[in-house]
Amino acid sequence: MSGDLGGRLDTRIPVRSMWVQNTFTNEACEYWISKPGTDPEILRHFSRSLHLVNERLSGRYALENSTLIAIIGLSQFERVQEKYEEALVHVQGLNRLALLRGGIAGFRDQAALMQKLFRQVPSNTTDLEIALYFGTATTFRAEDLPSQGVTLWLRNLYKKDRQSYHKSQKITVGLDDSLQASFLDIMSLAAFVSGRTPCPTKLQIYPFHDMIIFLGFRLLETRPLDQAKLVTTYESLLHLALIGFLTTFLRGLAGRASNFKAATSSLRKAIQEAPIEGYHFQKLALWSALIGGHVLFNQDDEYWLIPRLAEVSYALNLDGWGGVEELLMDFPWIPSIHNKTAKRLWSMSKERSFEHKRTVETIPWG
Known part of the structure; x- marks a missing residue:
């Protein structure tokens, strides 16, 4: 997909990563990096990882960063296998551990770990994908994400195209404030990627995907998929289609489309009706x-x-x-x-x- 993004993204990933560093200090972390699949050896590694994580959770290492990272790895393995029920258990466990450490606010000075809590690999996030599969709310909240600055930066770029921005504002007349903001921010994102707004600098891949997650969280907080109205209105169809647009950037292994059951069925019903x-x-x-x-x-x-x-x-x-x-x-x-x-x-x-x-x-x- 990176080749389709108009040269607007810096897709280089830093070599020094706390994720890599922890593979040498935490055996449970090491196992999950194996390519997901159904190979018996991979499944054996995964079973061993579960055992190691349970050992850490029952001991004095339960709240350490390396334990959190290992659980993120387990949730990522389940996600790529499309075992969303199991992935949800891991994400809920992460949330409980975060609360024991004082909540998400306690990670403000640990940006790298905080990013891992919301973004398991550069192009996916388990929490958001679980919500799109089940139709439920996300475990974490949009307000916990450090992405508002990037979103505001793109919105200000889009505002420089006064004619397009004014046209987008007219489309949102009558919508509730949250959906209106989401539409304008996602329009700003699309205009940036398409090359329709000025590009003073490339946007790094991590902040870009942080923003995708933030926008997805905010849309689901506006209206979770399991609370969709029985009658399709302009507002409900727009809300579902905006979610659909964001899934453009949520791809599975080898770029294949992920299975977002609730998002798919909700949008299908809305378009048909x-x-x-x-x-x-x-x-x-x-x-x-x-x-x-x-x-x-x-x-x-x-x-x-x-x-x-x-x-x-x-x-x-x-x-x-x-x-x-x-x-x-x-x-x-x-x-x-x-x-x-x-x-x-x-x-x-x-x-x-x-x-x-x-x-x-x-x-x-x-």
Whole structure:
């Protein structure tokens, strides 16, 4: 994915890392670094790690940094295996240990460890992904994350494009304050990555992913997925599609899409049931469907997604991809990442519309 981010990110990872240092002092840490999988040797290492962590938790090392890091490693192993129930147990354990050390505020002077509590590897975070899988709230809170500064920096960059920023503000009129802030910040993120805002310097990879996690936490605090409204409104569809957009940056091993069951089912239901009435709702439905088609849905969804896209495209009177992309840019959209899948899906919807029109024209009416 780094090649699609427009050269805006500094993807170099520091060689000196407290994670690496702890592999030499904490045997439990060492084992989890093995490539996750179902190989018997890897599973044996993982079982040994569990045993070692339990030993540390029952002794005088329970609250040491190395123990916390080992538990993070275990939760990461479970996450990449998509064993979210087990991963949740580890994350909740981390939270309890953090509380015993005075809460997250007690880690303010230990930035490296604090980052590990929220970001297990540069492109994933177990706590957020668990919430997207189960539809529940996150264990930690957005206010605990040291990411507000980066978010504000990107927002100020986006404000320099007065026309685009003003247009984004108009889209958020009538939304609650938290969702309005999330939309503007995620628009700022998309504009930055797409190269549509000034780029005085590259953004380092760790602060970038801290920001993704922060924005995801804030959206789920606005409305957890298991509290979605029964009736799809403009606000509820926008909220779900923004979550969908952020999953663009939450990829599993080898860049494959992760299984975010609750996020996927919620967005699917909202798109299927969205009333295609009114220009603004039609635009939102188009963007939501194409974002979902890129990041959350699969080929099994095309039986309903393609007709839905055809319906929305007809309502918007869209004949060519240029008009589609122009509308999409009013929402968080990164052409270098999203266009390929979106073009394919939209072309399929246009072909379906053409076939339907041809069928209707050939029906003998008299």
